[in-house]
Amino acid sequence: KCEQERDNVTVKHMIGAFIPQCDEEGHYRPLQCHPSTGYCWCVNSTGQKIEGTNTPPGTKTPNCEAPERRKTKCEQERDNVTVKHMIGAFIPQCDEEGHYRPLQCHPSTGYCWCVDCMGREIAGTNTPPGTKTPNCKAAGKKQWH
Template sequence: MLISLLPERRKTQCETHRDRLLGSTEYGRQGPQPVPGQYVPTCDSQGAYEATQCHSSVGHCWCVDRNGLEIPGTRTGPGRGRPLCIEQGPEVRPPVGPTPRPDVYPLPPGTHLLFAQSGRIEFVPLEGYNMKKTEAKTVLHLPVRSC
């Protein structure tokens, strides 16, 4: 008898979903067999939903998010191939806000933005791609004279 000293990994959402439809448990087969032609999700080697899911009986394929929910507008019909889906692992997060172009490098330390506005010349320190607005200073101020 072989006893494992490592704790068993808990089943993921995808594995639980798949096993429930297949009628299996951690102790083996139990319950009814899957209905012929029923969609059963596919899981990757880590147990996450594969980004592209297909229902082989009807020929449809679609993209899913990390929770296995279909992403609207990604379903393809029979004979139309598989959609191009993006892997949605837990560490993948879409960027928020604008991102710099890949050919633009951060500014060196000590760089300032110098500008003139309403009789004033001001500068704002820059750090990487960000302006340090709280550290902005007026360099020259010429009051407007009224005649």
């Protein structure tokens, strides 16, 4: 399929058109780069672009052997606050897979609370500083799926 697509573009002499890069066996190379624009991206075995791998010219090409997974809502929120260097702002706590940790604590205020899988506070779980942290396993039984 890669070679067919490449030959199709080449035969039509389309100036500036992207020409797929194929390996020796006729499969799509995982890393594709557009010579005219300088953009590079990763593709799957059928030549479909893998979301989130597009890199502009002059930047590091994506690692297509292990393309980065898209950031979760928790990771995006955390990174957004971190990038803005907002002193005293709450930074969501995410686990290794990018999900919200059930127990969230605000280091500046000392308050802790439980959240559901979407990062929303579970009512009645907010505890002030110096008190026992809430039991999120019990609080979250109805909230987590």
